[in-house]
Amino acid sequence: MKIAYYPGCSLHASSAFYDHQTKIVTKKLGIELVELDDWNCCGATSACKTDTFLSIALPARNLGIADASGLDELVIPCSSCYSRSLVAQSVLADNQELKDMINSELSKKVSGRVKILSIVELLLKKVNLPQFDEQVKYKLEGFKPACYYGCLLTRFPYDIKVSDNVENPQGLDIICKRVGAHPVDWNYKTDCCGASATVNDTEVALKLMSKIMKDAIARGANCFVTTCPMCQLNLDAYQDMVREKYNISQRMPVYFITELVGLSLGLSERDLQIDRHLIDATGLLKEIKQV
């Protein structure tokens, strides 16, 4: 099965290992990702605060490339890129004038036909789950993840249909259980980590992350699992700062969902580049049991 793939800038830079994991995990699952030719930055969460037109036009160019690819679905692992691309598609579906205006500058026009998927939707909807269970070689028994969805997987600034429960999403929890992990029930799964505030308003971001960490620990979690490269980077890179400021003794590795799925399929720590976390993520791996 072939699915179009938009990695976005994070997955080609600070979270390059997420791009790598996404490719090798989907390959193991029999899915071939076809990277969009000559894709551009979606504008992330900055464009809409500076220029509304560009916040739609930038992801629209990528959607035009995807629409022209002939493939029916487009997977976008980064939550921010996923959110902005869905917003652009939805806005253009309702605004023919803007669509014409943007299309007049594009060599590959947006039609709106491609279906956008998050990595969670890809794993739950495009993978044959009984077949997947047979492929699982290792159970992640000792993993008690706090599944962290963040803001952008389920909340949108426009009316967009969400395929999961908005206040208490389950997609990541379902996948975690499928690979033998024991996700905890907790309160902060859709709370904000601060996103770009880690750089431009640090104290606010540290406070938000302290609440997330404290609740996850109080609920008995021993790691986080996420899909968003911004959430992963924030909780991973700023965690020691949060711990010091808010007197939190426990350290929590912050995994991408691709790492848990990859490990269960028998991919190694090295294959998945799990050594690229700032908070050590290799210690828990001894808790994995062969099926």
Place this chain on the structure above:
Amino acid sequence: MSTETVKFEPEYAQPLLQEIMDRSGQNLLACYQCRRCAAGCPVSDEAGVTPDRLIRMIVFGQKEEALKNFLVWRCVACYTCGERCPNNIQTARITETLKQISKKANLEPLVPKVAAFHDSFLKSATNNGRLSEMEFMILLLKKIKNAGGWSAVIAEMKSQSKLGKALYKKKRIHFGSEKVKNLSEIKKLVKKAEAFS
């Protein structure tokens, strides 16, 4: 304790309200101050202003207050307020709009670094078609220097240096930049954006 009397003059208030409703696409008049947004806002302590208060300022035409309050500049765009609003008002699109109005009018942002961050991000993203994390940081530091001089740059670099080293060690900092082949298409969109706004 006395409460200040608020004056409401529809003719005075109308232009600001209309501009923000048009640009944000939000019907601010639907707000009946139930404050579900306020209960869910993760930055309300730091902002000192909750989404319902911001809407009320705009409805009353208080332009200065609406542009210079910490909700506009510290909103993390988590969309919780909009998700929970019974009248479907997305306050994050209002704070977005106020940032844009502030930029267009060349007003000094209340938290300059927030505006500098988003401007630098978009600049780098449209320079090459893809974001270069290194170029973005340089653009941001330039803006920090313009606002606060070299001492501000040194303070910023000091605060980020430990983190930078840790990221570098884990190969999570990239010095190179990727470029879109059909960059002229991006430039055309940028030109159109300038004409459009």
